[in-house]
Amino acid sequence: MSVLIDKQSDSFLYQQVIELVDAMQTSGTLRPGDKLPSLRKLSRQLNVSVPTVKQAYIELERLNKVEARAKSGFFLKAAQLDINAPKRASFTRRPVAVRCQTLIEESYEAVHSPNVLPLGVSHPVMAHSPDKMLSRIMRRILSQAGPKAMAYGPMDGFPPLKRQITQRYLEQGVEVEQSDIVITNGAQEALAIALQCVAGPGDVIAVESPTYFGILELIENFGMMALEIPSCSESGVCLDDLQDSLAKHNVKACIFSSLINNPTGSCMPEEKRRKLVEIVEKRKIPLIEDDVYGELAFSEDQILPLQAYSKKGLVITCSSFSKTAAPSYRIGWLVTHRFEQKAKGLKRALSCSSSLLNQMVLTEYLRSGDFDRNLVRLRQVLKQNKERMLSLIAAHFPHGCCVSKPQGGGVVWVELPPGHDAIEWFRKCVEIGISITPGQLFSASGKYKRCARISYGLPWTEKVEQAIIDIGQIACSLRKH
Ligand SMILES: Cc1ncc(COP(=O)(O)O)c(C=O)c1O
Known part of the structure; x- marks a missing residue:
């Protein structure tokens, strides 16, 4: 032993x-x-x-x-x-126009209010932040490169950083060339570029449900329609439902997170991931893969991004260093393949280039090996925080409440028992200085009224534990509707 x-x-x-x-x-x-x-x-x-x-x-x-x-x-x-995992919601399977901005604004405001404990933000790297290492590297680069580090960088990214990212894919056996990579301002810009490469106003985009609200916000702003495909909190998007929906509707593109969904923390088993790519590529539908949490999977086994299974170059991978290094750096990337020229044109038009200094720092961080060393510890800390969070939820949340068992990342998805309203819960939590994220944000059609996402991606302290107990007590005291 x-x-x-x-x-x-x-x-x-x-x-x-x-x-x-x-x-x-x-x-x-x-x-x-x-x-x-x-x-x-x-x-x-x-x-x-x-x-x-x-x-x-x-x-x-x-x-x-x-x-x-x-x-x-x-x-x-x-x-x-x-404690059980949340059950799948029921679906009408029609494309819908998305209207989620007001609630997103309210939720962002709560997260960024001073003195609020931000259990409503997914910022997992906070649990074991590399800030000191990064600032050491930044000081060195500033003293060595001087004003050059303050210049505009190349439009599609700093070549040594693109090389590091390409190398990481190649080490996993995923075929990517350096010219396929476009550096972006976080994964959010990568997703915006990817969507605009493959679809326009009025087009139908298949999204998993629940899904990250930033994707829904893009769909809303681009005047596209969302078609929700049910996803379960253990193994991700349901492929039978996906096949049915693709047969019935003219879907222009799909956006899925197969490796660690936000908000449930689900991870698709390998066979399912391979099948997913096969289904969409057979229909010649582009598949945008949102892979910001892939490096934070708890499994010891190697888990490959959907990109690894693509045979027709229709998978566009979007990722970033926001969850693994520093969200404030706003450095992400796209793996473009077939869409290289369009993606580069859009990047130039949208933001010209991304911060050169931050790209230089990240390149050095990756090259030194400190990025990988910090990741190992970060995953351990997150896994332990998850266990602590689940046990506190089991002990202090209302009887009959369900919770996901995340397989990576830094958030859990909680479903309150019937009759409870998670927006009321969210507002009462904000009143006592704790933010959580109401579940409705994660659905294009306003589902998940009893759900909320809660973050365990922060340094674990007695204050955090007390906050979880407090929000559990608030949930227990909510009026039943
Ligand atoms: C699933 C998912 N995709 C994309 C993003 C955006 O990432 P970034 O901060 O790199 O723009 C987030 C951020 O929370 C996310 O959770």
Whole structure:
């Protein structure tokens, strides 16, 4: 068993013991009500000290996952396992015009108000921020490159950064050439360019539901229509529904996040991802892949972007460093393939180029290996935060509430029991200085009135724990409609 503890890792030993107990619980080796191994037994098995195991058990108790019984030992609590994943919504399967801007504005305002704890923003890198490393690199670049770093950069991106990104795809076995990459102002600009490459006003865009509201906002602003395809919180978009919808409607393009959906944290299994690309490419429909969270998947297995399965060059991948390095840098990219010329023209027209200084810093960050090292730790921290969040939700949210079990990223998707209104919940949370994101934002047709997205992507503190308990109590006290 001691092979499960890595003494060279920079994760604390007691945290590794916690992860081990979590893994035993997930695999079913430990069931609710089971007694945990005694301190001495586990310390022998793992070759760690008794105080290390004790620290882990005390932390598990504090997280409400285990219960200490006098003279008997520690026992696994049932609550966390009792909570179900949200069910699929029902759909009319008609394209709809999107109207979501007012609620988006209200939600942004709440996130950016001073003194509000921002559980309503998806900013996962905050959980283990590389800010110090990045500022060291920036100072060095400024002193070496001087005014050159302040100039306009090349329109489609700083070549060394494009090389680093290309290299990362090639290392995964995904065929990408440097000329396919266009650097953008975050993934949001990449998505805007991708959409305009393949569709225009009045066109129907298939989106998964729930989906990231930034995509819906683009569809709304471009005068396009959204066709919602149901997505489940475990394995992403439902392919049978997609095939039905593609057969019935003249869909101009699809936008999906197959690797870690925002808001549910779902991750499509590999076979499903391959099939998805096959279905849309067979119909010659461009597929825009929103892959901002791919690097934050918790799985140890390599998970490839949809781009890897494309045979006809119809997949446009959009991603960024916003979730893995620094959202304020506003550096993202597109993998364009067939749409290279159109995408480059749109980038030039929209913003000329992206910050050269920030691209130089990121290039150095990637080249040094610090980006990958920080990612390893970031994923560990996020996974642990997720477990803590789920256990607090199980203990403090209303009976009958459902929650997604994210497979990566930094947010959970919560569905309150029937009769509850998540917008009322959101507003009451803002009143006590905590923001969450109301579920309706994630649907083109105003679904998910009982849902909300809550972030665990921030440094974990007692204040955060208390905030989760507080919003759970508010949910319990909501009027039933
Ligand atoms: C799924 C998804 N796509 C795209 C974006 C936009 O990313 P960026 O900040 O790089 O523009 C976000 C940001 O929250 C997101 O969650």
